[in-house]
Amino acid sequence: MTPAAAGHRVEPRPRFARVAIVGLGLIGGSLALAARGAGVFGRVIGVGRSRANLDEGLTRGAIDEATDDAAAAVIGADLVVLGVPVASMTSVVRAMLPSLGADAIVTDVGSVKAPLVADLDELLAGHARFVGGHPIAGTERSGMAAAFGELFRGRCCVLTPSPRTDPAALAKVRSLWEAVGMRVVDMDAARHDRVLAMVSHLPHVVAYALAGEIEACEAAGEELVPFSAGGLKDFTRVAASDPALWRDIFTMNRDEVAAGIRAYRERLERLEGLIRDGRGDELREELERARSLRRRVES
Ligand code: NAP
Numbered sequence: 001m002t003p004a005a006a007g008h009r010v011e012p013r014p015r016f017a018r019v020a021i022v023g024l025g026l027i028g029g030s031l032a033l034a035a036r037g038a039g040v041f042g043r044v045i046g047v048g049r050s051r052a053n054l055d056e057g058l059t060r061g062a063i064d065e066a067t068d069d070a071a072a073a074v075i076g077a078d079l080v081v082l083g084v085p086v087a088s089m090t091s092v093v094r095a096m097l098p099s100l101g102a103d104a105i106v107t108d109v110g111s112v113k114a115p116l117v118a119d120l121d122e123l124l125a126g127h128a129r130f131v132g133g134h135p136i137a138g139t140e141r142s143g144m145a146a147a148f149g150e151l152f153r154g155r156c157c158v159l160t161p162s163p164r165t166d167p168a169a170l171a172k173v174r175s176l177w178e179a180v181g182m183r184v185v186d187m188d189a190a191r192h193d194r195v196l197a198m199v200s201h202l203p204h205v206v207a208y209a210l211a212g213e214i215e216a217c218e219a220a221g222e223e224l225v226p227f228s229a230g231g232l233k234d235f236t237r238v239a240a241s242d243p244a245l246w247r248d249i250f251t252m253n254r255d256e257v258a259a260g261i262r263a264y265r266e267r268l269e270r271l272e273g274l275i276r277d278g279r280g281d282e283l284r285e286e287l288e289r290a291r292s293l294r295r296r297v298e299s
Contacts, residue, residue, distance in 0.1 A: 014175045016079040017042040022070050022092055024048045024057045026138060027109045028083025029147030032062035034180035037149050045073040056144040071099045079176075080128070082108035087248040090119050100128040105169045107131045107176075111196065112252040113160045113189040121164045129169035132160040132189060135182060136200070140240040153181035160189040197256035204246055205261060207239040 019035075021028045024046040035041040046063035047070045048054050054066035067073050074080050074096045082089050089108055100106070106128045110116050117132040124130040137155040139146060157177040161170050174184045187195075214224055214232070225232075250257050274283040 014040055014172045014179070015042065016040060016176070018045070018077045019043070019079045019081065020045045020047060020070070020073040020077040021063065021081045021083055022047040022073065022096070023083030023085075023088075024053060024063065024066075024144050024147075025083055026142055026146045026151075027135065028081060029057055029062050029144040030137075030149060030151040031081060031083070031109070031135075031180065032057065033060070033147060033149035034152055035176065036062065038179040040176060040179045045077070047073045053144045060144070060147075062144065062147065070096045074104070075099045076101065077104055079172075080104060080106045082106065082110070085245050085248045086110040086112050086116060086252050089116055090123060093120060093123050097123070097127050100124075102126075102128065104128040105131060105172060107133050107173045109133060109135055111200070111249045113158075113192045115252055117160050117162055117189045121162055125164065129166040131165055131169050131173040132162070133173060133177070134158045134160070134192065134196070135177060136196075137182075140238050142242045142245070150181075152177070155182055157182040157184045158187045158192050159184060160192055161186055162189070193253050193256050197253055197260045201249060201253055201257045202260035202264060204238050204241065205250065205257065206264065207236050208246070211236045211239040 016035075019032075019041050021032055021044060024032065025048075028046075032041065032044050032046070036044065043065070044063045045065045045067065046054050046057045047067055048057075049068055051066075054063070054068075057063040058066055065073075070092055078101070080096070080100070082092060084092050089110055093106070106120070106124055107130070108116065108120065110132075111134060113132055113134060120130050120132065135152055135155065135157040137152050139151075159170065159174060159177075170186075177184050210232075218224055271283070271286065273279075274286060
């Protein structure tokens with residue numbers, strides 16, 4: 001369904017003349033490639049710490065300039081995209097505050113929203129116009145080398161406006177994500193964190209837990225991995241994600257993730273009881289319900 005067909009207002013394509021992408025990784029790099037492809041970015045400055053990653057961005061035409069100096073990069077920018085790990089967002093913004101133009105739009109792509117939106121709304125008040133966002137698209141890979149311009153096409157982007165959000169800035173950020181093929185939804189930041197804890201953060205916890213348990217069995221001398229097939233590979237794919245990135249997401253969204261783990265543990269205990277007691281009919285009903293959900297995830 002197109003955004004228009006879904007009842008969303010499709011904004012006219014924006015044109016951002018000068019864009020700073022602070023954190024040119026999987027998400028920041030993919031946005032640079034996609035927005036360039038869609039003709040909505042003029043000059044793009046990539047900000048990062050490692051030269052090799054920035055050079056990859058220059059070589060692939062994602063950015064025009066590269067620097068490790070966020071404060072210098074945002075001078076004259078009409079759009080600043082924060083693409084760094086969630087725990088680094090506020091320190092990166094603090095460093096750039098004196099250089100931001102009052103009319104500049106600052107938006108982020110962080111996977112946790114409520115604490116970030118509260119901090120960045122506060123920090124950026126009177127300095128720039130902040131819009132919280134989370135493009136729900138990704139892979140288990142990291143860095144500019146993993147970036148690709150089609151990453152966002154057909155996926156959902158959540159924007160989390162607060163009472164402080166400038167409506168014109170919100171509309172421009174919405175039209176940016178629409179221009180790269182996303183369906184954009186506005187959501188309260190706390191609800192975002194509750195929803196994403198269940199559909200994204202918890203699956204990562206579970207994959208890391210299973211991979212960690214198998215690693216521990218192998219460390220104790222039981223050879224397992226050579227006998228695995230598609231099940232283990234599919235189930236643990238996201239456990240190949242960057243541990244530092246996910247440590248930050250889990251700890252920043254700790255209450256919601258912990259609540260998800262508790263609910264999941266209860267579900268496991270129920271399954272354990274049905275299996276241990278040989279209650280086949282109830283077990284099958286439980287598996288049927290789970291399979292119907294899985295079919296909806298697939299479609
Ligand atoms: P990533 O590929 O590791 O990219 C992060 C980039 O930020 C790296 O290229 C890193 O490059 C740079 N960086 C880190 N700290 C920095 C700092 N202090 N100053 C400047 N640059 C810095 O990670 P990602 O997957 O794109 O995730 C980035 C953000 O997107 C996170 O907030 C995450 O929550 C969010 N997100 C991730 C996904 C996903 O599935 N991966 C999906 C949606 C949103 P250097 O090390 O060279 O500085």
